[in-house]
Amino acid sequence: MDEIRATAAVIAARCLPQANQIARQIVADQHAALRDLPSDMRDVEIAATARHGIRLFLALAQGHQLTGADMQLFRDRTAQRVDEGVQLRDLMTAYYIGYRVIWETLCAATRPGEEEALRYLATLQLNTLEILTATITEAYLAEQSALMSERRETLRTVAHALISGRHDQATRYDVELTPPYHVIAIRISTEKLPTDQPTRAVATGQAIMARRTMRSVQREFDALAGHPVLTLLDGQGGHALLPAQPSIERPLARLSTRLETSLGAPVRLALAHAPTLADIQPAATQTTRVAAITEQNNLPSGVYGIRDVLLDYHLSTPGDSADELTALLAPLDEQLLETLNRYLACDFDRRRTAADLGVHANTIDNRLTRVRDLTGIDLRTAQGILLCGAALTVRRLTR
Incomplete structure (x- = not known):
């Protein structure tokens, strides 16, 4: 096994001078997954992350022991990608592309008789990929949760300001407000x-x-x-x-x-x-x-x-409902309003109402039906009688 590891380290050493070239290839192949990022970010920041990953893996192949500090750059870059709106699927695809390019480079650098060392490097890649996937996923979800919590609290603050009547304060936040x-x-x-x-x-x-x-x-x-x-x-x-x-x-x-x-x-x-x-x-x-x-x-x-x-x-709260009450009667003409007033004054006796108005009792029935059709107030129900009485009273007091 020591001999296999030594050979694997030799293969990795052959690849190290190509780190910049490998990084450029990774960035080019990642274009589809990270196409929404600015080109300067892909060419500089993503390339730097790729170089870090390449050199880290090649160092591991030469005996370096992985530490938490080695993974910190990946955590930081993941948090940035969350802020930029990159989906986790696209982010992981970009890393998998990087691993594929590194694998192709390792294969090209392997000479006849070094196949066992190449298999060892494949196992090492799978092990580090497992660690990287867990690191990226945890960092992504943590940052996403923090952003969602912060955003939700901002929305709650804006809602509280609007409901409290402080709409001028609500407009200070980065929240689009689109009335009505x-x-x-x-x-x-x-x-x-x-x-x-x-x-x-x-x-x-x-x-x-x-x-x-x-x-x-x-x-x-x-x-x-x-x-x-x-x-x-x-x-x-x-x-x-x-x-x-x-x-x-x-x-x-x-x-x-x-x-x-x-x-x-x-x-x-x-x-x-x-x-x-x-x-x-x-x-x-x-x-x-x-x-x-x-x-x-x-x-x-x-x-x-x-x-x-x-x-x-x-x-229960007279005041702002007065207009709504009087609006119920708005569709009625003076004849229907007079009929309603007399009907209530006659204690809902249609014959007395008809006699007072000098019309037939059936005419009163027809008028009350028209009132129901125009306003929705049904004077055959207790609710309708109360609503009609309240509306007529408010109308009389506010005229």
Whole structure:
């Protein structure tokens, strides 16, 4: 074996003067895998890494013992490639190309009778390739994880600034903001863990569930948008800022259903529109209240807007819902508005209403049907009666 190793060292020594030539060949063959990198980077930085790898392997073939310091350049270069957006597949392909070129050089330098030494070098290549693959993969994943964590924290900071009304601060970060946005409040009715467990066990379990919930919600919104979405989440929900797209209600309803299935709890989404960055904060405030009302009323999982809970919203927080209430009556002409006012004043007695207005009772029925068709308010239901009364009152008070 000592003789084989000695012969292998001789073969390696023959290749050493060709290190620069081998490096140039490696860079040329790696062009397809690293084509997106600037040419000066390929010609200088990648070539330097190739020369380091070539000389390191040839040194190993001559008896050098591999150390952690020998691999540091590969770790550093891997971190740079992650920053530059090079895929792990392409990066490993580039290294495999380098190993192939080195192998071809070793074969060309081997003389008759040195075949056993060449086989020894092949085994050495496989062993070092295993070490290199593990080193590159670990460094790549570590750097990628750090970048993703940093990016996610940046997106969270931007989302927090927008939802808090500090949109001027949000624009300072390297995050593209493209209003209008759908502002979505997420409300998840989670079951509390049994309180007979030790306090630390309860806290740990709740923390795990919160992280799992946030990952599930983030994953669903990212998939819906096709890119990372600005979110501000906790274990019970939070907010998501989704770039506006038409007919979003149906995809959001499906998202709500999927989340309910995966989390095992009702998931209610409240939706509002923010035309500008400055509109995000009031929209977030509105959706927070809408989502809370849907939970308080034990409504099923789904997508809700302010009009879906308008009466509850207005009665609990009179103010910004007044315009929405009066807007319900906007499609009605004066005749229908007068009919509604008289109908409520007559305690929903259509005959008394007809007598007061001097028309037939069937005419009142026809007018109430038109009101329902134009506004969606059905006066045959308690909800419709309450909503109509509130809308008429707000209209009268704000005229």
